Amino acid sequence: MRYARSIGLMVFAVLLAMMPAAARAADDLSKYPNLKGQWHRASPNRWESGGAKAPLTDEYRAVYEANLKAMADGAPGDMASWYCLPQGMPMMMSLYDPMEIIVTPEITYMLISHVNDSYRRIYTDGRDWPAEGDYEPTFAGYSIGKWIDGNGDGRYDVLEVETRYFKGPRVYDGTGLPLHHDNQTVIKERIYLDKANPDLLNDDMTVIDHALTRPWSVTKKARRDPRPRPMWQTSVCAENNSMVKIGRDPYYVSQDGYLMPVKKGQRPPDLRYFNSSPQ
Amino acid sequence: MRHVLPRSAAGETVMFGPNLIRPVVFVAMLCASTAARAHDESKYPDLTAQWGRAHPRAQWDPGKPRGLQQEAPLTPEYQAIFEANLAALRASTHDVDPQVRCLPSGMPRMMIAYEPLEIIVTAQTTYVRVDHLSETRRIYTDGRDWPAQVKPAFEGYSIGKWIDEDGDGKFDALEVETRHLKGPRFFDADGLPMHKDNRTVIKERIYLDQGNHYLLHAQITTIDDALTRPWTVRRDYIRKHKPLWPEYLCNEANHHVIIGKERYFKSADGLLMPIRKGQPPPDLRYFAQSR
Numbered sequence: 226m227r228y229a230r231s232i233g234l235m236v237f238a239v240l241l242a243m244m245p246a247a248a249r250a251a252d253d254l255s256k257y258p259n260l261k262g263q264w265h266r267a268s269p270n271r272w273e274s275g276g277a278k279a280p281l282t283d284e285y286r287a288v289y290e291a292n293l294k295a296m297a298d299g300a301p302g303d304m305a306s307w308y309c310l311p312q313g314m315p316m317m318m319s320l321y322d323p324m325e326i327i328v329t330p331e332i333t334y335m336l337i338s339h340v341n342d343s344y345r346r347i348y349t350d351g352r353d354w355p356a357e358g359d360y361e362p363t364f365a366g367y368s369i370g371k372w373i374d375g376n377g378d379g380r381y382d383v384l385e386v387e388t389r390y391f392k393g394p395r396v397y398d399g400t401g402l403p404l405h406h407d408n409q410t411v412i413k414e415r416i417y418l419d420k421a422n423p424d425l426l427n428d429d430m431t432v433i434d435h436a437l438t439r440p441w442s443v444t445k446k447a448r449r450d451p452r453p454r455p456m457w458q459t460s461v462c463a464e465n466n467s468m469v470k471i472g473r474d475p476y477y478v479s480q481d482g483y484l485m486p487v488k489k490g491q492r493p494p495d496l497r498y499f500n501s502s503p504q
Numbered sequence: 505m506r507h508v509l510p511r512s513a514a515g516e517t518v519m520f521g522p523n524l525i526r527p528v529v530f531v532a533m534l535c536a537s538t539a540a541r542a543h544d545e546s547k548y549p550d551l552t553a554q555w556g557r558a559h560p561r562a563q564w565d566p567g568k569p570r571g572l573q574q575e576a577p578l579t580p581e582y583q584a585i586f587e588a589n590l591a592a593l594r595a596s597t598h599d600v601d602p603q604v605r606c607l608p609s610g611m612p613r614m615m616i617a618y619e620p621l622e623i624i625v626t627a628q629t630t631y632v633r634v635d636h637l638s639e640t641r642r643i644y645t646d647g648r649d650w651p652a653q654v655k656p657a658f659e660g661y662s663i664g665k666w667i668d669e670d671g672d673g674k675f676d677a678l679e680v681e682t683r684h685l686k687g688p689r690f691f692d693a694d695g696l697p698m699h700k701d702n703r704t705v706i707k708e709r710i711y712l713d714q715g716n717h718y719l720l721h722a723q724i725t726t727i728d729d730a731l732t733r734p735w736t737v738r739r740d741y742i743r744k745h746k747p748l749w750p751e752y753l754c755n756e757a758n759h760h761v762i763i764g765k766e767r768y769f770k771s772a773d774g775l776l777m778p779i780r781k782g783q784p785p786p787d788l789r790y791f792a793q794s795r
Contacts, residue, residue: 482764
């Protein structure tokens with residue numbers, strides 16, 4: 226009997242000592258919010274809503290008006306997606322098609338199949354911004370994120386993200402509301418589940434861009450599909466896209482397979498490289 | 505109630521009373537449970553990486569020269585289609601490869617990895633992302649059966665199963681079956697065709713090389729009505745360190761313009777060019793004014 230208490234305590238202590246490592250490993254996965262599922266847009270896809278206007282500089286207000294006019298005439302303006310190029314940030318977060326979020330400790334991925342399969346890779350591995358040559362500008366940008374445990378309960382509540390290193394042209398939405406052509410945009414986000422409704426995702430986005438007179442903040446919302454195994458569809462832009470770009474000008478290809486003007490009075494393309502007459 | 509454990513060195517029975525047993529059991533169970541959950545994640549092979557094509561050329565069977573020397577087991581009907589496609593490609597008479605329209609490669613061609621693959625493993629789904637033509641595969645490993653209704657897709661619908669071959673508690677291979685495909689699809693850029701009925705079934709075994717974890721293998725068996733028998737090839741991929749992830753934007757880099765049934769080329773100055781000698785320019789009947 227005299228050893229019983231001490232052996233028991235030793236076993237207890239050994240098991241207790243083992244626990245943190247095992248618990249820590251399991252905890253690594255369990256401390257992230259459950260973002261699984263299929264997320265659908267739950268807020269307007271337009272950025273200017275409820276009478277709020279974008280704080281555009283005068284120069285970019287004029288670019289916006291030119292885009293509006295071009296689109297009214299049937300041309301794409303700054304809308305790269307008309308040529309099946311990605312929407313990029315921040316427009317892609319309006320979820321024109323559903324989004325899937327994959328959370329791993331090192332990277333959070335956002336997969337959105339609109340204008341082909343587009344995606345974001347948000348690095349949460351503690352890295353710093355890459356040096357010149359260690360990245361290439363992209364429409365989605367380069368994103369670094371940090372998980373935040375806001376209330377100290379040992380579980381993450383918010384993913385804070387900063388995104389830089391863009392290419393363009395990019396717009397906020399389908400109206401052609403432009404970002405600056407210098408592509409020096411910085412976008413900051415706070416992504417979190419609604420406290421009262423875990424099937425509602427908030428994305429507080431702040432855009433800092435030389436086309437704006439001040440940072441512009443908008444919250445985008447997404448709702449989780451209740452189906453446990455929702456279907457995913459692939460958007461293949463080239464399947465249905467009738468727009469072609471020749472030189473600097475857009476043209477349509479008609480259903481019967483002929484080149485067409487996109488606006489009244491548009492001149493045909495320069496065919497100087499052809500020797501023979503049209504078919 | 506007495507709980508008997510081994511005897512002490514003095515031969516005395518060591519007894520744990522209920523007061524001591526309960527917390528020990530509790531902690532042991534907690535450890536077992538958390539370890540089991542953690543172990544679940546560690547069971548999967550480390551595939552999270554950028555995987556570049558290990559073969560210098562992009563024909564479907566990397567072990568054989570391209571074109572007819574692939575010796576694809578095609579039916580006579582599809583052998584004739586293949587030979588016609590090769591002739592059309594040589595003469596640039598008509599458009600064979602859907603990639604010139606920026607259409608996806610689809611399965612199994614996307615596994616050629618014209619641009620690197622990214623594999624993301626989760627317990628329920630393994631994702632294979634291919635930047636070339638922006639394609640993503642979802643391989644469901646959550647034990648689901650084939651759904652009653654699936655909208656066909658170029659990449660198909662894939663169900664996978666992780667296999668622990670040597671019983672060491674860690675998975676060694678991902679076995680995948682892919683169905684519900686749409687077309688047109690080809691095995692490679694030489695117009696090696698798959699059947700137009702799109703009833704292809706593709707079985708894969710994806711696994712790390714046992715001696716070299718920087719090397720990934722995919723053994724891919726295609727069952728297709730254009731083939732006289734299942735056709736198996738093995739494709740290999742090399743893990744890349746510090747990868748760059750550029751966007752591959754087909755419509756940005758594409759110099760082909762398809763108008764009707766004709767393909768044209770875009771010159772460096774963006775103007776339309778013929779792709780073959782004597783090709784007439786496009787019909788401009790919808791334009792009111794000439795240039």
